[in-house]
Amino acid sequence: MESRTMKIGMAPIPFARRVNWQMIIVPLLVLVIALIFNAYSEGVFLSGRNLSILLRHTALLAIMASGVALLMIMSEIDLSIGSAVYLVGVTIATVETSWGFGLGPAIVAGLAVGLMLGLWQGFWVAYVGVPSFIVTLAGLLSFRGVGLYWTNARTVSPMSESHVVLSEAFIPPTLTLVLGTAIFVLAAALIMVAALRGQGRGDQAAFRRGLLRTAFLGALVLACLWVTVSYRGAPTAFLWAFVVSAAMWVLLERSVFGRNAYMIGANRAAARLSGINVPLNIFLGFALMGFLYGVGGLLYTARLNASTANDALFLELDAIAACVIGGVALSGGKGRILAVLGGALLLMSIDNGMSVMGVSSFVQQIVKGLILLIAVTVDIRLRRKAA
DSSP, X not given: OHHHHHHHHTOOOOXXXXXXHHHHHXXXXXXXXXXXXXXXXXXXXXXXXXXXXXXXXXXXXXXXXXXXXXXXXXXXXXXXXXXXXXXXXXHHHIIIIISOOXXXXXXXXXXXXXXXXXXXXXXXXXXXXXXXXXXXXXXXXXXXXXXXXXXXXXXXXXXXXXHHHXXXXXXXXXXXXXXXXXXXXHHHHHHHHHHHHXXXXXXXXXXXXXXXXXXXXXXXXXXXXXXXXXXXXXXXXHHHHHHHHHHHHHHHHHSHHHHHHHHHHHOHHHHHHTTOOHHHHXXXXXXXXXXXXXXXXXXXXXXXXXXOTTTTTTXXXXXXXXXXXXXOOXXXXXXXXXXXXXXXXXXXXXHHHHHHTTOOHHHXXXXXXXXXXXXXXXXXXXXXXXX
């Protein structure tokens, strides 16, 4: 009886529980969709020029999705992203063009407004106790209303050339290759050092996992280099997305704040009992989201060379959809930034591919809605099997 009990206690963890399925399924879906669109577009979809456009358009969504992923992991939500990005864009465009202060003061003003919007919403959620759904729904309505009233729904333009290059310029191919190689070498070294430390602590599978992660990273970097070098180099918007996503990954995976975020989302009562200052962490999460509003407004106005009344319309829905497709649990406590980036790329690939094929934008919305529904259904079934 004793030996049987020991065997049961030592039973291996089920495979479904050990594997992050989104990290496997989402890249495969992106690959399949890319091949289908490329076949039907006679090679246009996988051309260097179109892939460069795809990366630029994915960059903004990836930045916003990585921010709202943090809030969703904390079991919060943000429905105001599009309106907040629009209001920040109005601020930047007005300071730069109508008031004539130039790019530097415009960036400072935009980041400041974005941060204030995040702090405002964070205060109501964390310290007043109003549900984030209600607070950010109010933000969705009021932030865009402020921007429309301020400009009388007019377009504010043009941006300076130095502003436009923040999103629409390219890093030369040679420099792109050097940067990409350097990033891979540094990241691979960090992965293998961590793997060797894990093996030294008795984790016999750590080294093998390190090799697999390094191989995956190498394939990802190689794909990015192939895409960017084939057409003028890496877009500067892609560089913004890489920096923000890397920072968010470090914050969630390698910091006390990140560990607290997962615990708050998984079990808020237990988090309080363990000594975590739950209101402060939620407040800081919304503050960080506010800073990303500023980055989003800066890139959006750079991409369009203007601020228009329809800027970032429904951006919050795409960002939340990217998170859900990437495996972030709506109930909180679960999610990975890399999978969220895959979800953003999947959504933008669908938009881009159907646009290349001349499909109506209304049909694109239908398809994205169905993909979101299917992704949630698959995620629920996989969790039930892993339980």
